[in-house]
Structure formats: C-alpha cells, structure tokens
Amino acid sequence: MAFILIIETSTTICSISLSYKNILLKNINFYNLYFQHINIFHLFIIKILKICNFEFIFLDSIAFNNGPGSYTSLKICLAAAKGISYALNIPLISFNFKPSLKEESNNFFLLIKDKYSQYNILYFGKKIFFNINKYHFFQLIKKNLIKTFFLYTRYDLYLELSNILKLKKIKYYFINSKYFINIVYSKYKNNLFFKEKDKLYLKYNYI
Numbered sequence: 001m002a003f004i005l006i007i008e009t010s011t012t013i014c015s016i017s018l019s020y021k022n023i024l025l026k027n028i029n030f031y032n033l034y035f036q037h038i039n040i041f042h043l044f045i046i047k048i049l050k051i052c053n054f055e056f057i058f059l060d061s062i063a064f065n066n067g068p069g070s071y072t073s074l075k076i077c078l079a080a081a082k083g084i085s086y087a088l089n090i091p092l093i094s095f096n097f098k099p100s101l102k103e104e105s106n107n108f109f110l111l112i113k114d115k116y117s118q119y120n121i122l123y124f125g126k127k128i129f130f131n132i133n134k135y136h137f138f139q140l141i142k143k144n145l146i147k148t149f150f151l152y153t154r155y156d157l158y159l160e161l162s163n164i165l166k167l168k169k170i171k172y173y174f175i176n177s178k179y180f181i182n183i184v185y186s187k188y189k190n191n192l193f194f195k196e197k198d199k200l201y202l203k204y205n206y207i
Contacts, residue, residue, distance in 0.1 A: 004181075010068065010073055037072075063095055064081035091193035
C-alpha cells in the first residue's frame with residue numbers, strides 16, 4: 001500500500017493532498033493574502049482525511065516541501081510532518097519544487113516575489129533570468145516571451161498581475177501539493193526516506 005499525505009506551505013497558499021501511489025485522491029487549498037498556516041494547517045489535515053473517510057493510522061508515508069519559501073511557513077510544515085512521522089512510525093519524505101515541477105513542464109517560468117519585493121524569474125529551457133524587477137517582468141510579458149509560469153509566491157502577487165495575465169491570456173499556476181505526487185511516489189518506491197537520526201537535524205531553504 002502507498003497512501004501518502006503531501007503537504008505544501010512554502011508560500012501564503014496552504015495546500016494538502018492525499019494520494020494512493022501516484023493517483024490523487026483529494027486536494028484542498030487555502031488562498032490568502034497573509035500567512036495564516038498556524039491557524040488552519042492542522043485543521044486542513046483533519047479535513048482532508050475526513051472528506052476521504054480515511055484514518056491517520058492507514059497512512060504509509062508523509063511528504064513535505066523543504067523550500068525555498070517562507071521561513072515560518074516551512075517550520076510549521078516540517079514540524080507537522082515530523083510529528084506525524086514519529087507518532088505513526090511512518091517514513092518521512094521531502095521534495096523540492098524545482099525538479100518536481102520540471103517533470104510537469106519542461107518549459108516554464110517560475111516566479112518568486114521575495115522579501116525585498118523583487119521578482120526572481122527562473123526559466124527552465126534556453127534562458128535563465130535572475131532578480132528581475134517589476135518593469136523587466138512586464139517587458140517580458142509584452143514581448144510575449146512568457147507563455148506559462150508557476151506563481152511560487154504570495155497570493156497578493158496574483159492580484160497585482162491578474163489584469164495583464166488575463167489580457168495576454170498567459171497560463172499561470174499556483175504552487176500546489178498535487179504537482180509533487182509523481183516525484184514523491186518515486187521516492188517512496190525507491191525507499192528514499194529520512195533515517196531516524198537525520199529527522200532531528202532536517203534543514204529547509206527559506207527566502
């Protein structure tokens with residue numbers, strides 16, 4: 001059996017998925033302007049299990065995103081994942097957004113809004129752009145160089161960009177735990193778990 005709970009809290013968006021092997025059973029998300037994970041995160045875990053009529057004891061593994069992302073949000077995610085792993089004595093899996101999302105799309109922009117209000121855009125393909133500010137970003141859009149990208153950022157960035165995105169008919173996606181199902185299941189099949197001694201010293205990447 002391979003029932004896996006996948007949790008993603010690296011941005012203001014809280015996303016949780018329950019999967020069987022590489023099949024999505026249920027995915028729930030909470031979009032907000034501020035970091036409210038501490039208030040809703042554990043309730044969402046209980047909610048998704050109730051919706052699926054599923055009990056904690058039947059979980060075979062738990063997976064979490066170890067960044068990059070918000071410092072506090074990643075701490076909350078890691079603490080919850082470790083707690084469930086220890087309590088149920090199940091394997092703990094970490095994933096990183098870059099290789100995970102590259103599986104989903106080989107040609108996309110990844111947009112991050114960091115704490116200095118700059119836009120860091122990484123293009124997986126022929127070009128790579130770093131530390132692009134708002135002006136440069138809009139120029140890329142106007143020149144039709146951006147067709148698809150993932151918003152790995154605060155929800156307020158979507159509100160800021162929504163008009164031009166709709167005008168240019170650009171496909172955009174928020175980071176979502178369901179995008180990581182394949183890589184998580186691959187790690188599960190290959191027993192790429194954290195060893196018990198390593199769980200105590202887990203590190204995460206924050207912006």
